[in-house]
Amino acid sequence: MLKILRYILSVVTILFATYGLITKNFEFNHIMIFLLGLTMLIMGLEEFRKERKVNGWLMVGVFLFSLFVSIQGFLLS
Template sequence: MLKILRFLFAIITASFGLYALLSDDFRYAPLMLLFMGGTMLVMGIEEYKNNKKVSASCLVGACLFVFYTSFDTMLHW
């Protein structure tokens, strides 16, 4: 289930990034960051399940930072 969720979030993130790159329209960047944070959160959960607690902590910390950035950008949208 986590692999499917990670793959889905990664595809959505890549789609928003590709759209922004090809059209020079960056108004969907906060959504791209939101899905990238979701990808990192799922990866952190997977690492925690594999008993790699240091890398899991780094991924969850980065996820929280990306979520904060995404929500802050959405508030000033």
């Protein structure tokens, strides 16, 4: 279940990034960063399941940072 969700979030994130690069329209960057953060959260949960706690905590930290950045993007745009 987590693997399928990770793949879906990754594909949607890549689509947002590709759209921004092709059209030079970067108004959806905060959404892309939020989806990338969710992908990192899912990857962190998978690492916790594999008993790799250091990598899991690192990815959860990246998720929290990207969540903070995307919330700033939502509020400032």
